[in-house]
Amino acid sequence: MGTKKFVICDKDQDYLKMLQAYLLKRNPMDFTVLIFDTVTKALEASKEEPFEILLVGEEIYDTNVTKIDAVKVYILQEDGTKGINEYCAVAKYQSMERMIAQVLKEFALDENCTTTNRCSKNKASLISFYAPDRQKGQSAAALCTAELLADQGHRVLYVNLLAFTGFEELMQTDYESDITDFMYFVLNHSDKLTYKLDSLKRCIHGVDYLPPALDYADLLAVSRDEWERFLNLLLHNSDYTWIILDLSEVCQGFYDMLEKSDTIYLLKEEISVYGKAMLSHFKKLLQIKEYHKILEHIIEFTLPSHWEEQCTNLERLASSSIGIRMKEVLEKRE
Secondary structure (H helix, E strand, O other): OOOOOEEEOOHHHHHHHHHHHHHHHHHHOOOOEEEEEOOOHHHHHHOOOOOOEEEEEEOOOHHHHHHEEEEEEEEEOOOOOOOOOOOOEEEOOOOOOOHHHHHHHHHHHHHOOOOOOOOOOOOEEEEEEEEEOOHHHHHHHHHHHHHHHHHHHOOEEEOOOOOOOOOHOOOOOOOOOOOOHHHHHHHHHHHHHHHHHHHHHEEEEEEEOOOOOOOHHHHOOOHHHHHHHHHHHHHHHHHEEEEEEEEOOOOOOHHHHHHHHOOEEEOOOOHHHHHHHHHHHHHHHHHOOOOOOHHHEEEEOOOOOOHHHHOOHHHHHHHHHHHHHHHHHHHHHO
């Protein structure tokens, strides 16, 4: 026993099973998912071991809910006519991703909720992608590599630190919060890293990712020490096996991130004179500054011609021409 319980109580059996399946697939960190179709059953179970989070359907709610031993209770609201004001309400019929994100966000913000201090058994491996001439193919290659690693069964977190990403348009979505909101929260509440991460992250092709910054000025405002703390938390206190950094110079800890990386994939341009010159400039600077560790960990690669034509769907990058190229690049590393 002793595990944290995420409990859903509702009379709609189909909804219960669907929500439980989603939670088990998403695998919220530190939680065991339980379902009950009556408040009485949930009450009896809480007497054996208290719940961390309890979601109760509005239609099934009764006064026995107040007797259930749970740290945080939410009402799955349908029409809001029941006048239940004692607990936070979340819309029952919305995307499960948004609903769980709302629940975990409020849970993380609540000072009365249990915190978690944990350290992963193994440090995550860090891969950085960078292109001195700011090629648009950098992000495609980085995200594709993350998808390939996810296909191999790894837990992967992709972090985009470019000034402009276009992700809302590319992903056909919108973000209410971004990576800088996540950073400032976890830097002050590191013990709730996993809860905040679960509330904010999105997923594509089995890869978790943090919504990129809307304003690159927010990235510039993060200090070098804060970047280091942020990375250490992800590397040592999350359950990921790989962290993929899509890196740019807008981060004050740019060189530190490169030095911390196990591998640095450097995208180069073989045709453009300007691209070659920028790459040469970057490598010369590393030599002058004596960043020998960075130089040792660099693997240079190119992308196939006309790759853009096959990479319009970011969910399928692993099966595109970039996917074929990045498989070859990863094999060279091994």
